[in-house]
Amino acid sequence: MSTTLFSKRLSKELIDLKINPPAGIEVTESDTFKCWKLSLDGVEGTLYAGERFTLEFRFTPNYPMESPEVVFVGNIPIHPHIYSNGHICLNVLYNQWSPVLSVRSVCLSIQSMLSSCTTKEPPPDNNHYVKTAKASPKQTQWSFHDDSV
Amino acid sequence: MLPEFIFEDVTEIFLFVAKYIPRAAAVSRDDLIVFIITFLKSSSYIKKPYLKAKLVEILFYFTFRSNDREVGMVSLLNSHPLALNHLLPALMSFYVEVEQTGAHTQFYDKFNIRYNISQIFKAIWGNHLHKEKLKEESRNIDSFVRFANLLMNDVTYLLDESLRKLAEIHSIQTEMDNKEEWENQTQQYRQEREGTLRSDERSATSYMSLGNETVEMLVFMTSEVADPFLTPQMVDRLAAMLDYNLKSLVGPKCTELKVRNPETYSFKPKELLSQLVNIYLNLCKHKEFVHAVAIDQRSYDQKYFSKAVSILLKWGLISDKNASELEKFVNEVEVTIKSEGDDELGEIPDEFLDPVLYTIMEDPVILPGSRVTVDRSTIKTHLLSDTTDPFNRMPLNIEDVISNTELKERIEKFLQEKRQK
Numbered sequence: 001m002s003t004t005l006f007s008k009r010l011s012k013e014l015i016d017l018k019i020n021p022p023a024g025i026e027v028t029e030s031d032t033f034k035c036w037k038l039s040l041d042g043v044e045g046t047l048y049a050g051e052r053f054t055l056e057f058r059f060t061p062n063y064p065m066e067s068p069e070v071v072f073v074g075n076i077p078i079h080p081h082i083y084s085n086g087h088i089c090l091n092v093l094y095n096q097w098s099p100v101l102s103v104r105s106v107c108l109s110i111q112s113m114l115s116s117c118t119t120k121e122p123p124p125d126n127n128h129y130v131k132t133a134k135a136s137p138k139q140t141q142w143s144f145h146d147d148s149v
Numbered sequence: 150m151l152p153e154f155i156f157e158d159v160t161e162i163f164l165f166v167a168k169y170i171p172r173a174a175a176v177s178r179d180d181l182i183v184f185i186i187t188f189l190k191s192s193s194y195i196k197k198p199y200l201k202a203k204l205v206e207i208l209f210y211f212t213f214r215s216n217d218r219e220v221g222m223v224s225l226l227n228s229h230p231l232a233l234n235h236l237l238p239a240l241m242s243f244y245v246e247v248e249q250t251g252a253h254t255q256f257y258d259k260f261n262i263r264y265n266i267s268q269i270f271k272a273i274w275g276n277h278l279h280k281e282k283l284k285e286e287s288r289n290i291d292s293f294v295r296f297a298n299l300l301m302n303d304v305t306y307l308l309d310e311s312l313r314k315l316a317e318i319h320s321i322q323t324e325m326d327n328k329e330e331w332e333n334q335t336q337q338y339r340q341e342r343e344g345t346l347r348s349d350e351r352s353a354t355s356y357m358s359l360g361n362e363t364v365e366m367l368v369f370m371t372s373e374v375a376d377p378f379l380t381p382q383m384v385d386r387l388a389a390m391l392d393y394n395l396k397s398l399v400g401p402k403c404t405e406l407k408v409r410n411p412e413t414y415s416f417k418p419k420e421l422l423s424q425l426v427n428i429y430l431n432l433c434k435h436k437e438f439v440h441a442v443a444i445d446q447r448s449y450d451q452k453y454f455s456k457a458v459s460i461l462l463k464w465g466l467i468s469d470k471n472a473s474e475l476e477k478f479v480n481e482v483e484v485t486i487k488s489e490g491d492d493e494l495g496e497i498p499d500e501f502l503d504p505v506l507y508t509i510m511e512d513p514v515i516l517p518g519s520r521v522t523v524d525r526s527t528i529k530t531h532l533l534s535d536t537t538d539p540f541n542r543m544p545l546n547i548e549d550v551i552s553n554t555e556l557k558e559r560i561e562k563f564l565q566e567k568r569q570k
Contacts, residue, residue, distance in 0.1 A: 033446065
């Protein structure tokens with residue numbers, strides 16, 4: 001009767017996202033429980049209005065006990081907390097993850113991070129980071145210093 | 150508490166002796182054993198994990214030379230009463246303790262220390278008295294599960310990392326083989342790729358050799374004591390991890406691992422495959438494990454098993470008996486998958502579902518801080534990696550959760566009624 005950690009949970013999340021999608025967020029690819037893609041529209045009235053981005057979620061068999069790996073792919077937004085390789089500096093994706101969070105809540109956090117941005121510029125250490133970063137952002141030692149954006 | 154510098158001096162001297170002049174310790178071997186085991190076992194005297202790591206290192210150097218009768222210590226570890234009673238539990242609890250050494254290098258430290266521990270284990274686990282002790286320890290299921298969980302996490306991480314690095318090495322090697330295109334790349338690009346290759350080679354080698362040791366330990370543990378690995382907080386993840394690695398080794402992407410001279414990276418695919426199959430064989434008689442493999446929709450596929458068996462048979466690495474046992478296991482899994490599909494309960498009231506996993510709760514408990522009800526197995530699994538209440542991030546102990554007996558009764562009644570229909 002029990003089932004692998006993630007499959008029941010992810011099917012439930014998927015149904016929720018499809019039936020009741022949050023504004024500007026849409027699941028575009030969910031063939032497996034390994035990797036999903038979602039589109040994220042810039043909110044009207046913010047710097048990203050009219051732009052569309054794609055988020056890629058990768059789930060380990062330990063999801064939701066372990067955080068998903070979340071990166072931007074394709075068109076990467078220019079933002080002080082988003083590196084040009086798609087890695088996102090956001091604490092809930094790493095040390096502040098909790099199994100109570102979900103794909104929906106992560107998308108909403110990222111959307112609000114974009115919306116509250118006041119100047120479109122890459123992170124100050126972007127060049128260095130992109131050169132040295134591992135493939136998965138979960139292997140980066142993040143330090144979260146700025147809560148304003 | 151002892152003044153730690155005194156303790157440290159003693160360990161330093163013996164570490165030196167163990168490394169360079171082991172013969173010098175021949176007369177005091179008994180005392181040395183008493184010293185090491187006493188402090189390894191009694192955590193309260195020595196707080197700093199790195200000091201205790203030295204004790205393990207001394208033991209490692211002595212067991213490592215086990216073929217030299219005069220200096221080897223293995224026979225003593227297999228006969229000294231203190232060692233027989235306490236060495237194994239002490240090593241296991243230290244294995245757990247080094248998860249957090251407090252140093253900024255703890256993530257890498259733990260692997261070095263655990264490598265030493267695994268070598269000592271290997272030297273003593275042929276002894277039936279140590280085996281008895283292990284069985285005794287495993288009866289204390291909660292603490293054993295902590296150990297087993299870390300062991301499994303290490304295998305997961307190390308195999309994942311090393312196989313990923315091997316795939317990268319393979320892709321760079323292929324790129325370099327294509328001479329014409331390679332020469333056309335810019336100098337800078339080629340230098341970068343060569344640099345990546347060298348660093349990949351280094352990490353692949355160390356991850357792989359550690360991975361091999363850890364897998365071997367998992368094979369041994371599952372052959373001696375299966376129960377802790379069949380608990381709800383372990384079995385599903387263990388099955389998923391095994392299936393995933395089996396798929397990497399024999400699945401469609403296995404050609405990505407075909408690097409030149411795999412043995413220079415300690416990568417022995419046939420041996421590794423045979424070890425994984427051994428773990429399956431160790432657990433295949435247990436219905437919990439069959440069920441866990443059956444519900445793994447991520448990597449499980451019966452054809453990987455037949456492929457693995459045909460490879461192993463070709464190299465004489467599996468007996469006919471075991472091959473047919475594995476086949477029987479796969480059949481059972483297939484049967485379970487089919488019957489699972491029929492086990493539909495229809496609409497389940499939301500309050501019966503675990504809020505984290507959306508599965509029906511078997512043993513609902515109330516978290517004292519947030520007052521949220523979750524299944525006991527869910528919160529136990531969560532607490533293995535994070536010691537806070539996931540709903541409000543306040544510290545949480547498993548002892549403090551409150552059984553929600555009223556809800557449990559209602560769920561049981563609900564299930565009974567459904568089954569009768």
